[in-house]
Amino acid sequence: MPALPPSVPPTPVDHRAVVAALRAAGCVFAEDEARLLLAAAGTPAELAVMVERRTAGFPLEQVVGWAEFRGLRIAVDPGVFVPRRRTEFLAGEAARLARPGAVVVDLCCGSGAVGAALAAEVERPRLYAADIDPAAVACARRNLAAAGGEVHQGDLYEPLPARLRGRVDILVANAPYVPTDAVGLLPPEARDHEPLTALDGGPDGLDILRRVVARAPDWLAPGGHLLFETGERQAPAAVEAVTRAGLRARVAVSEEWHATVIVGTAAARSV
Known part of the structure; x- marks a missing residue:
């Protein structure tokens, strides 16, 4: 709220x-x-x-037109996924890892809340974002305009500029991770008024995240980090996917926010 x-x-x-x-x-x-x-x-x-x-039954954030996220007022248009407060933990973990001037990509960006938070907390970031939903893209462009962020529409990495391959320092993906059978159990304001593409993660909730992880090594810079949110019970399978992709996996947990974040780190350049 x-x-x-x-x-x-x-x-x-x-x-x-x-x-x-x-x-x-x-x-x-x-x-x-x-x-x-x-x-x-x-x-x-x-x-x-x-x-x-x-x-x-419309989400309050869509009704008033904004949500608070890490101290920022993020515009939230009708039909756009509402940023969850627990995702502040994901943004905080990403900000902690980002160096000044980092190339940051906010994948599955929704309203652009995570990207906006990183723009506010990281020194001179070069910010890019993408989402498959045109309403989300329009909203994110408003939220990231002041930071000079580029927002692209398309499926995962597909719309990102090719020049970013191998150069991304921080890749944050707040992808859907609700198992298909559990979508109907969500509160009505979510399942009725937020896009299904932002909620449904497939049979075990990890279908989209596996696609994100599998291609992450192509886009990460040496020593770059991939971060994404999952459910606590999904963490072991998510770690397995990260390790299989050749990244070093770590699990970060916040009891305060009831949040679980997986961090995958690419190998640093050898000297």
Whole structure:
């Protein structure tokens, strides 16, 4: 959920009415969400539309048009995958490994949240991003414009400039990893209002990630790093795929965010 702005001055009557509508729709954080909706709406008519969309099950971030991610306000358009707070751990691990001037690729970028975070935390990065979904690409271009990021549309590595082969220092892939049979168990706001391509990772959830891993050595620079998020139970199979691709594998876990990140590192250039 987006963080609350520092000061929101809703009228009590409006606030109570919005809270009541949200509670009736089953919103657990109705008070906080009401403040965000009231802050985002420019007119009573806009507020009515926003409340209607939220109570119909649309993700709050899509309704207000943004999500907080590592202290940044990331634009989130309707139909675009909402960046998860646990993915902040992935971005943090990537930022820790990146050197100044690093070539950074945000694959399966969605809104571009991870790329935007790296642009803010890494000194002078050369940033590229790609996604197969045109709505996500349009959104990411807005979020990465200030950082000078290039955003390309296509399947995984396919749209990336050929000149990046063998030159990528940090390759982050927030690819889908939900097993197909589990997609129907996701909250309705995810399965009904986010693209299936951003959720469904195939029978065991690792189909897309295996494709990412298999081609990563072609794109990584010597000593470059591939990072991606998985479920805790998927980590052993993901590590096996990384090792089979010739990368050195490491698992990073955050209990705070309930997040598991696999790091694959290419061999450094011999001297």
